[in-house]
Amino acid sequence: METKIDRILKLLEEGKGYKEIAKAVEVNHSYVKLIGSIYKRLKTKTAELKVETKDLTKVISDTGINPAEIIDIPKPLYENGREPYKLTGYRRIGILSDIHFPYHDYTALKTALRKLYEYEIDTLILNGDIVDFYSISFWERKPDRRNLNLERELVLKALDRIRKIFPDVKIIYKEGNHEERLERFLIKKAPELWELEELKVENFLKLSDFGIDYVKDKRRIEAGELDIIHGHEYRSFASVNIAISFLRKTFRNVLLGHFHRKQEDTKKTIRDELSGAWIVGCLCDLKPDYSPNNEWTHGFAFVELFENGYFSVKNHLIQGEEVF
Numbered sequence: 001m002e003t004k005i006d007r008i009l010k011l012l013e014e015g016k017g018y019k020e021i022a023k024a025v026e027v028n029h030s031y032v033k034l035i036g037s038i039y040k041r042l043k044t045k046t047a048e049l050k051v052e053t054k055d056l057t058k059v060i061s062d063t064g065i066n067p068a069e070i071i072d073i074p075k076p077l078y079e080n081g082r083e084p085y086k087l088t089g090y091r092r093i094g095i096l097s098d099i100h101f102p103y104h105d106y107t108a109l110k111t112a113l114r115k116l117y118e119y120e121i122d123t124l125i126l127n128g129d130i131v132d133f134y135s136i137s138f139w140e141r142k143p144d145r146r147n148l149n150l151e152r153e154l155v156l157k158a159l160d161r162i163r164k165i166f167p168d169v170k171i172i173y174k175e176g177n178h179e180e181r182l183e184r185f186l187i188k189k190a191p192e193l194w195e196l197e198e199l200k201v202e203n204f205l206k207l208s209d210f211g212i213d214y215v216k217d218k219r220r221i222e223a224g225e226l227d228i229i230h231g232h233e234y235r236s237f238a239s240v241n242i243a244i245s246f247l248r249k250t251f252r253n254v255l256l257g258h259f260h261r262k263q264e265d266t267k268k269t270i271r272d273e274l275s276g277a278w279i280v281g282c283l284c285d286l287k288p289d290y291s292p293n294n295e296w297t298h299g300f301a302f303v304e305l306f307e308n309g310y311f312s313v314k315n316h317l318i319q320g321e322e323v324f
Contacts, residue, residue, distance in 0.1 A: 008035050084222040085172065085215045087123065091305040093223060094121040097230070097257025098282035100132040100178065102154045105298060108318050109283045112300040113165055115316070115323050119302050124162070124169050125221065126212075127257050127280070128176020128230030131155050131205070136185040139290070155205060163210045173207060175216040176258065177232040224309030231258025231279075241265065243277040255280065255303070255313065260296035262317055278315045 004025050011021045018036055022029040087093070094116035099109060116124070135146040163171065179201050186194045197203055202214035215221060221228040227250065234249050243265035246254050253275050260282035268274055281299025298318035305311045317324040 008032055012036055082217055082219050084220045087223040090307055091123050092119060092121045093123040093125060093303040093305060095125045095127050095280060095301040095303065096283060097127040097280045098129040098260055098284055100129055100284035101158055102151055103132050103285045103288060105283055105285055107321060108298040111318050111321050111323060112283060117165060122169055124166055124171045125228060126173045128174050129178040131178060133178050133181040136181055159210050171212045173212050173214050174221060174230055176230040223303060224305045224311050226253045226255055226311045229256045231256035242279050246277045247275060255301065262297050262299045262315055264315055278313050280315060281317060
């Protein structure tokens with residue numbers, strides 16, 4: 001048997017006006033208006049619902065509608081878009097991490113670039129801490145080395161040379177914790193300048209001039225079944241076996257830098273599925289003033305990504321000009 005609610009909804013579907021419906025169904029005009037408001041809300045999911053609680057209670061009772069379907073909650077004030085940067089199809093990927101311009105190791109970096117050229121890569125990932133931003137660090141700094149302009153000039157020259165070595169290669173720059181120093185400095189020391197587009201890292205380093213994509217906000221790079229991060233995205237880690245630590249944190253195949261040393265580990269699940277973690281060495285000075293005695297090693301990685309999403313990793317060490 002057709003109820004009054006059914007008749008109201010049917011006439012709403014036909015595009016009839018509220019007054020016309022109220023007269024036809026012999027109900028109060030405000031009641032039809034309320035049903036119409038709910039009808040629009042359910043149909044569009046965007047219409048705002050303005051209803052008195054007592055009226056809504058009656059309609060819910062009459063219709064059996066779940067109130068959660070028609071009563072919205074406020075939208076968040078801020079939303080973070082952290083979808084992964086995706087690489088698909090067959091790829092030959094070179095990965096350089098932790099160069100720390102202008103405190104790079106010239107020989108190690110030249111060796112890595114030479115080997116990646118021999119690999120005939122089509123994609124180059126600059127995987128974070130490419131720039132040191134020493135002059136705006138919150139750590140103690142030597143006064144004679146605090147020159148942001150010189151740091152920037154050297155980085156721009158380096159990016160220009162890298163682009164010339166790989167003129168047709170897709171270059172992706174993944175933000176690391178040292179790149180975050182610029183934004184952190186502005187927030188703490190010059191918040192009035194924080195919104196200036198010219199002071200965003202990607203603009204400050206003129207990445208678009210070199211045709212370089214910038215991946216920030218701790219987004220991961222998804223290369224088939226391999227996830228690539230800088231390493232600072234997770235706040236705690238094991239100090240001895242970092243690779244095992246990241247396997248336990250990510251439960252995925254993961255490749256990262258950040259720790260300035262080479263490590264890797266592979267595990268097999270009860271279903272005979274393999275997952276691995278690869279920690280890539282750095283290309284910076286191995287004996288910096290703040291930590292001249294350490295376990296750091298020079299290195300870089302080459303990843304071959306196949307059409308089905310599977311991949312192979314060559315996690316290289318560099319000793320002098322030799323690659324292992």
